Amino acid sequence: MFDLTINHPFLVLFTLYLLFNVGYLGLYALAGAIQRSPNTPKSASQTIRRxxxxxxxxxxxxxxxxxxxxxxxxxxxxxxxxxxxxxxxxxxxxxxxxxxxxxxxxxxxxxxxxxxxxxxxxxxxxxxxxxxxxxxxxxxxxxxxxxxxxxxxxxxxxxxxxxxxxxxxxxxxxxxxxxxxxxxxxxxxxxxxxxxxxxxxxxxxxxxxxxxxxxxxxxxxxxxxxxxxxxxxxxxxxxxxxxxxxxxxxxxxxxxxxxHVFETQRTRWIAAQFRYLRLKIRSGVAELFRGNLDYADKVFQTMLLPRLLLLGLLVCCTVISVIVDQTLWFWIFGTQLSSLLITLYISIPARLRRLVGWRELVQLPVLFVRYLRSIAKYRDARERFLHTPHGTVPLSSAGGSFMSDSSSAHRIS
The missing domain is CATH 3.90.550.10 (Spore Coat Polysaccharide Biosynthesis Protein SpsA; Chain A)
Incomplete structure (x- = not known):
């Protein structure tokens, strides 16, 4: 069996990074579930703005x-x-x-x-x-x-x-x-x-x-x-x-x-996330020490994995730890996976939970692979505008194979 000890440097850093992701999402999910956001109350407006x-x-x-x-x-x-x-x-x-x-x-x-x-x-x-x-x-x-x-x-x-x-x-x-x-x-x-x-x-x-x-x-x-x-x-x-x-x-x-439209859209999002992480990480740390928590928090968000990738990685790590017979890592990754699933559950409105069935669940591995492809292709969004087309499509063509490649990028002359 593989010797994946708790002192393995890469695994420690990787696990801490995943823990940061799970903990960040869990904190704000609980806050949203327990405490109402301070919404602006309805009132009779005194000014009609243009x-x-x-x-x-x-x-x-x-x-x-x-x-x-x-x-x-x-x-x-x-x-x-x-x-x-x-x-x-x-x-x-x-x-x-x-x-x-x-x-x-x-x-x-x-x-x-x-x-x-x-x-x-x-x-x-x-x-x-x-x-x-x-x-x-x-x-x-x-x-x-x-x-x-x-x-x-x-x-x-x-x-x-x-x-x-x-x-x-x-x-x-x-x-x-x-x-x-x-x-x-x-x-x-x-x-x-x-x-x-x-x-x-x-x-x-x-x-x-x-x-x-x-x-x-x-x-x-x-x-x-x-x-x-x-x-x-x-x-x-x-x-x-x-x-x-x-x-x-x-x-x-x-x-x-x-x-394929999901993949194009996520390619654009991933490119933007990488760009602002690279450009703003130093100012984010500096603003944290200046007390500008809102700005620092926004920059730290660029360090988060997309949730589908986080979910897929934790599932893979939990399964691998069982295959290689590493009980400690199973409990570490399994606990994080369970925490993430609870976080996602409490964040989804009941009306949408009722719509998620087997057809949606079997799409998750396909979209996980598409997300990996979007990371590999994120440079496509650095030089050109990746357009997300709109309009209703027939249900029969909505799934698609993740191996299909349909780009919505356009250069206008």
Whole structure:
């Protein structure tokens, strides 16, 4: 048998790293379960602010018209908000349909597209108008009817940045159900759990609102191809601006429905995580000693493994420790695995737990391998924008083999 003693240096460091991951997630999951996040209460707003809803749409012909129509239906004064479509490489017929709606269409085009470039172009276009709040929404997002009014109430309370509750619009495939579960785990741990302990909510890329001038200033300083929300968040936290989470203010988001789209999306996320870990680790340690816990915490989050990878590694380590007859390591890894499973369970809403069956569970090993592939390919996202396509797919094509390779990366000339 292998001699995997407790003093083996690599195993000790590896185990401590996994313990850091499990302990971090467990702490905030428990905080979110035990203590309510200090949500902004509903109130009669005294100020009706002007709001620009910015919707970057890169080749989103399948969903953007429907989303634009849905987002016009707000119980907020129609003359105090504008839906602004940042149209990048949309088809002429899509543009024609959008122009028939009471929305603002800003056509943009770049050699290499990114959300940052589209938003900066859109904010420049709007510079002759006055807005108090900028809301970021993806091209597939549908805001709940009270979304803007509740955002306005939060700004009445003095918040300068707030994150709404982004939740699944669809659960039509096993992959979409698992993606919806992942979204709600993030909401519970990184938003609700953090606010329960008095820290800032994490931003998520859409369903978020900012002081218009603050967003314009921070976005003008960004050159991110992916993970722009992380860069925004770090800039906000460096200025010691706290981010609120509005748990009962909903925006509905289309979940990825196939394995290859999952892999493309995670490749972009992994690339952004590696980038900001490399760029911000020193400033994170420095801000920790300066007492800026929000910023330090955000940087330390870039050290965390994606949960699916963490789960897969702990399962593998537990099984291997049984195979090689190492009882001590079995108990070490098995205890961490059990703790992680409890953490994930309490972070998932009951309505989604009921949707997870054997079809979803058998997808987990496939998605684990896809995550490993996304790490191997993360450099693909460093030079080009990896686009996540939207639109409903048939259930029969939703799983896919992990050996298939379908890239959604585009270079625009």
């Amino acid at each position: 709001i620009a809803v910015l919707m970057p749409a890169y080749r989103e012909d399948a969903v953007i018209v429907e989303s634009a129509q849905a987002n016009l239906h707000q119980n907020y004064p129609a003359d105090h908000f504008d839906v602004v479509i940042l149209a990048d490489s949309l088809q002429p017929e899509t543009l024609e349909s959008l122009r028939k709606l009471p929305v603002t269409v800003v056509e943009v085009g770049f050699e290499v597209s990114s959300i940052v470039k589209s938003v900066n172009a859109g904010m420049d276009y709007l510079s002759d108008k006055h807005y108090d709040i900028a809301v970021m929404a993806d091209a597939d997002n549908h805001m709940a009817p009270d979304f803007l009014s509740r955002i306005n109430e939060a700004f009445d309370q003095g918040w300068r940045v707030v994150q709404g509750h982004r939740t699944a619009k669809n659960t039509n495939t096993p992959v979409a159900i698992l993606d919806a579960v992942s979204e709600e785990i993030n909401n519970h741990i990184f938003r609700k759990g953090h606010r329960s302990l008095g820290l800032s909510s994490a931003l998520i890329g859409s369903g978020m609102a900012f002081e218009f001038g603050l967003l314009k200033r921070l976005m003008s300083q960004s050159d991110a191809l992916g993970g722009f929300d992380k860069e925004l968040e770090m800039g906000i936290l460096m200025e010691k601006i706290k981010v609120e989470y509005l748990e009962d203010v909903y925006i509905y988001d289309e979940k990825v429905q196939t394995g």
